[in-house]
Amino acid sequence: MPFPVSDGAELYRLVPEHTHSSGSIPPLAIELIGQSAVAVRSRELVRRIAALDTAVLLVGESGIDVLSVAREIHERSRRSGAPLQVVACGEGDPASIDATLFGTSAFRDTDLVVVSPESAVALARGGSLFLRDVVDLSSGTQARLARLLRDGEVRLSGAVVSTDLRLIASAGPSIDEDARAHRFRPDLYRRLSGSRIDLPPLRARAADIPALAERVLQEIGGASDTGRTFTHAAQALLSALPWPRNLAGLREAIAQVVSSTDATALQIEPLLAVLQIERPAPVFTPIGTLREARLRFEREYIAAVLQYHGWHLAEAARTLGIQRPNLYRKARQLGIPLARRSS
Numbered sequence: 001m002p003f004p005v006s007d008g009a010e011l012y013r014l015v016p017e018h019t020h021s022s023g024s025i026p027p028l029a030i031e032l033i034g035q036s037a038v039a040v041r042s043r044e045l046v047r048r049i050a051a052l053d054t055a056v057l058l059v060g061e062s063g064i065d066v067l068s069v070a071r072e073i074h075e076r077s078r079r080s081g082a083p084l085q086v087v088a089c090g091e092g093d094p095a096s097i098d099a100t101l102f103g104t105s106a107f108r109d110t111d112l113v114v115v116s117p118e119s120a121v122a123l124a125r126g127g128s129l130f131l132r133d134v135v136d137l138s139s140g141t142q143a144r145l146a147r148l149l150r151d152g153e154v155r156l157s158g159a160v161v162s163t164d165l166r167l168i169a170s171a172g173p174s175i176d177e178d179a180r181a182h183r184f185r186p187d188l189y190r191r192l193s194g195s196r197i198d199l200p201p202l203r204a205r206a207a208d209i210p211a212l213a214e215r216v217l218q219e220i221g222g223a224s225d226t227g228r229t230f231t232h233a234a235q236a237l238l239s240a241l242p243w244p245r246n247l248a249g250l251r252e253a254i255a256q257v258v259s260s261t262d263a264t265a266l267q268i269e270p271l272l273a274v275l276q277i278e279r280p281a282p283v284f285t286p287i288g289t290l291r292e293a294r295l296r297f298e299r300e301y302i303a304a305v306l307q308y309h310g311w312h313l314a315e316a317a318r319t320l321g322i323q324r325p326n327l328y329r330k331a332r333q334l335g336i337p338l339a340r341r342s343s
Contacts, residue, residue, distance in 0.1 A: 039208050
């Protein structure tokens with residue numbers, strides 16, 4: 001069960017992901033489906049890296065389902081019998097994320113990182129810890145994480161114990177430049193990127209989109225609704241689009257189509273309606289004062305930039321030309337929720 005997610009200074013997500021212990025084979029991670037050259041390469045990398053016990057860095061654009069790949073690596077590893085802990089590093093203020101990772105122990109150790117029993121690091125012992133959007137961690141949290149990886153030990157409940165976890169982290173393509181510019185700790189970057197998987201965007205694997213769309217249909221319908229499918233024309237349209245939000249955008253569009261029709265064979269027409277291709281420009285109607293319009297524009301623009309970057313505060317702040325704490329404060333002032341939208 002997910003831990004509570006609240007709006008405000010305590011906004012974070014810590015999710016224990018339990019694996020299949022019954023012997024059943026879980027479905028392949030959705031991001032790894034397909035027969036394109038890049039999909040085949042990604043699957044092979046996941047298979048090889050899962051057999052190791054090193055840290056893993058998943059690099060991909062906003063909207064790529066990195067969690068499904070992290071879960072695939074965990075389930076193929078020797079740690080599959082233990083939980084996969086998930087922390088969304090960009091979904092809260094830096095202090096709450098640090099507390100989520102390491103806990104709130106009052107004990108201090110000059111030599112080792114100290115963690116509390118309820119921390120993500122402690123709960124992940126024996127299993128894996130997935131840090132989504134690792135570049136969003138504060139510099140202090142990055143330093144503690146790098147130290148933890150270097151030492152391989154932590155102080156837990158007064159005792160020195162092995163860290164005994166596998167770290168999997170995800171980041172956008174800007175992490176290379178962030179490390180070069182020291183916006184992300186180079187030592188942490190080196191420790192994470194020894195085993196690295198660059199996940200391709202949908203525009204680089206158009207041939208895989210029909211199979212991905214069918215999988216999304218199955219996920220939306222569940223076991224009770226397995227008969228729906230896309231016509232060849234609809235599949236061709238889906239494959240022809242660039243999908244700047246990658247799988248998240250594809251999922252959103254398919255969910256809207258499914259909710260708009262009861263048809264078993266999904267035609268091109270409901271897709272065109274949902275995607276609003278070549279829609280006419282709306283008629284302008286003035287609403288409110290100049291100040292109200294400015295505030296409305298600012299709120300809509302910041303929200304759009306956040307959505308474009310998959311609610312990664314660090315990347316959105318870079319696009320907006322402001323510091324991450326200022327973006328966090330501005331979003332709170334304008335009433336913009338900072339939780340990642342489910343796709």
